[in-house]
Amino acid sequence: MPDIFVYLLLSLGSGAAYALLANGIVAMYKGSGILNFAQGGVAMFAAYCYMQLMTDGSSKLAALLIVIAGAAAFGVVFAVAVVRPLRNAPVLGKVVVTLGLLVALQGLASLIWGEASNPVESLFPTGSVAVGGDTNVGADRLYMFGTAVVVATALWALYRFTRLGLATQAASENEMGASLLGFSPTLIASINWALGSALAALAGILIASITTLDSATMPMLVLPALAAALVGRFASFGVTTAAAFAIGWIQTTLLNTWEQPGVQTAAPFVVVIVVMIFAGRALPTRGALSEGRPPKAPAGDYRWPLMAISVVVAVVALVMFNGTYQAAFATSLTTAILALSLVVLTGYVGQISLMQLTFAGIGGFVTVKLAADLGFPFPLSIIAGAAIIAPISALLGLPALRIRGLSLAVVTLGAAVAVDAVLFQNQGWTGGLDGMAVPSASLFGASVDPFEHPVRYGLVVLFTLVVVAIAVGNIRRSGIGRRMLAVRSNERAAAVAGVNVSAVKLQAFTIAGVIAAISGGLLAYSNPFIVFGSGQFSALPSITLLTMVYLGGIASVAGGVMAGVIASGGVMYVMLSGIGGFDDYFAMVSGVLLILTVLLQPDGAMVAVGEQVRWLGKKLRGDRGSSGPQAPDGPDAKLTMVEPDEQRVPVP
Numbered sequence: 001m002p003d004i005f006v007y008l009l010l011s012l013g014s015g016a017a018y019a020l021l022a023n024g025i026v027a028m029y030k031g032s033g034i035l036n037f038a039q040g041g042v043a044m045f046a047a048y049c050y051m052q053l054m055t056d057g058s059s060k061l062a063a064l065l066i067v068i069a070g071a072a073a074f075g076v077v078f079a080v081a082v083v084r085p086l087r088n089a090p091v092l093g094k095v096v097v098t099l100g101l102l103v104a105l106q107g108l109a110s111l112i113w114g115e116a117s118n119p120v121e122s123l124f125p126t127g128s129v130a131v132g133g134d135t136n137v138g139a140d141r142l143y144m145f146g147t148a149v150v151v152a153t154a155l156w157a158l159y160r161f162t163r164l165g166l167a168t169q170a171a172s173e174n175e176m177g178a179s180l181l182g183f184s185p186t187l188i189a190s191i192n193w194a195l196g197s198a199l200a201a202l203a204g205i206l207i208a209s210i211t212t213l214d215s216a217t218m219p220m221l222v223l224p225a226l227a228a229a230l231v232g233r234f235a236s237f238g239v240t241t242a243a244a245f246a247i248g249w250i251q252t253t254l255l256n257t258w259e260q261p262g263v264q265t266a267a268p269f270v271v272v273i274v275v276m277i278f279a280g281r282a283l284p285t286r287g288a289l290s291e292g293r294p295p296k297a298p299a300g301d302y303r304w305p306l307m308a309i310s311v312v313v314a315v316v317a318l319v320m321f322n323g324t325y326q327a328a329f330a331t332s333l334t335t336a337i338l339a340l341s342l343v344v345l346t347g348y349v350g351q352i353s354l355m356q357l358t359f360a361g362i363g364g365f366v367t368v369k370l371a372a373d374l375g376f377p378f379p380l381s382i383i384a385g386a387a388i389i390a391p392i393s394a395l396l397g398l399p400a401l402r403i404r405g406l407s408l409a410v411v412t413l414g415a416a417v418a419v420d421a422v423l424f425q426n427q428g429w430t431g432g433l434d435g436m437a438v439p440s441a442s443l444f445g446a447s448v449d450p451f452e453h454p455v456r457y458g459l460v461v462l463f464t465l466v467v468v469a470i471a472v473g474n475i476r477r478s479g480i481g482r483r484m485l486a487v488r489s490n491e492r493a494a495a496v497a498g499v500n501v502s503a504v505k506l507q508a509f510t511i512a513g514v515i516a517a518i519s520g521g522l523l524a525y526s527n528p529f530i531v532f533g534s535g536q537f538s539a540l541p542s543i544t545l546l547t548m549v550y551l552g553g554i555a556s557v558a559g560g561v562m563a564g565v566i567a568s569g570g571v572m573y574v575m576l577s578g579i580g581g582f583d584d585y586f587a588m589v590s591g592v593l594l595i596l597t598v599l600l601q602p603d604g605a606m607v608a609v610g611e612q613v614r615w616l617g618k619k620l621r622g623d624r625g626s627s628g629p630q631a632p633d634g635p636d637a638k639l640t641m642v643e644p645d646e647q648r649v650p651v652p
Helices: 003-010 012-032 039-055 060-086 091-113 139-161 163-173 175-180 185-208 218-231 237-257 263-282 304-320 323-348 356-373 380-396 406-424 454-477 479-489 491-496 501-525 539-552 557-566 571-576 582-600 605-621 634-638
Strands: 128-131 135-138 640-642 648-650
Touching (some): 003 012, 012 039, 012 060, 012 163, 012 185, 012 218, 012 237, 039 060, 039 185, 039 218, 060 091, 060 185, 060 582, 091 218, 091 406, 128 139, 135 139, 139 237, 163 175, 175 185, 185 218, 218 237, 218 263, 218 406, 218 539, 237 263, 263 406, 304 323, 304 454, 323 356, 323 501, 323 557, 323 571, 356 406, 356 501, 356 539, 380 501, 406 539, 454 479, 454 501, 454 557, 479 491, 479 501, 491 501, 539 582, 539 605, 557 571
């Protein structure tokens, strides 16, 4: 039998799991308009529960039914408690809440079962079946293939011929019209989330028996599933299933024929890009009741005395800290710089990026190469590295010219996984687990090595953060900042007002990439060796970064700084790590807090704090109120757009 057909048979198991995950994503999107990036996390957690039930003595059938029923019940609860309040929320809020669920599930699984890989007994018989004479394929793969096909057929019939399917289709096209016809959007979303969660649980149980079950890799199964759902346009279960098997086949073929490591992992990303090129804006959108406002982007003038006091306090704390806290302080400052790149890209322009740590990793890689191989001194190596990253980030931002919202989030997630697999996990380029040696940093002849002189290094990073924060704040108040906010509010309206939307997006990706590259360069110099293959620049840390920035305030400079303070390994993390079990609960609590933030304070903690401080100041001064926002004066007064923070922002 030709090898190409052998690879097809070998890929049936993974293709079936992708199909089940993807069809669950399609069902959830049809029913609620939310693209569930936590689908892989649900599959992972369900597989762990199945493994635990089997360990405790349950039969396969009993464990399967219990897990699937539990997943369906969880889907209903999540739909009612979280999805329903977000029905009229902006796309960013809907994406972030599923990322929070992913982080929470991953943290809870690590807390209960640890991070080691675990074997899971197959649900189906594991014998081999002879196909084509000299080729044997596992019987469980054939059973998995049959299961996926039967499920896809049943879903097609369910959504084609039943009242539930017709109601779901009506709600996906026009929620208001469906509501007027007597259909409950909450009930429709609940049923579809129950179905999608149950399919995720089944997929996790099936694929756990043919691959490793751990809390780090299995959640990323969502990428090939998203790619398959994208090919099916989040509508067709048949096309989605066929695409899932095709992706599994491509991955298996590349794994066995291509020596370049990571290529098979990057295959779904290639599928996503190809689909985007040919489909682009033709991808389906959901007819929601309304579109909520994006997070506020405060534009208050800098209070220089307060900033000066903050810097002085930071310097004193840096000097007074011991070695552990000095390292944590530098980590917080570096992470804050990286977080500000998300403030520009996602907060100001509304482009959802799940690859900012990828930009930082590329920046760190280029910085080390310039410093170690070409002898570039510190900080010239960082500056040159950022300059090199600028066109690369603009290139990676090209898909944003054609897509936005959920589709862009899928593309950036795929890019993060692909770059990590092809570049960072390539031992020949990055040194594997041994890492790459980083020259000791010196500035004007004085050593700023973080181990020999942590205070000096901390001061350098603090100075960089202050410069970047001022620059990002100035962007918000400048003409380009007003154009960014106009694009975020309504791309079509901005284009009619004369804003070059494509140029604004590319500018945002370039600026964000440069800031991330600076952060990556500083991170590289913080250790004598930097290990790119450790996973710190992969997709999951990028997701965690976005959750931290959203908690602080995704469109606020102060929110970006707060993200650095509360980041893993930062000052607050080290301060609280002395509490028993804090490390174990950190990820789970972060995910839960993110979900609550999206529901209760979508502008972020620092924006809420700022509003309370201003309110208190007015009370102390005896102000009874304000005259409200004033229209701009001068030539810009002719053309204004209303921003979500109720300020009238002139569009140049």
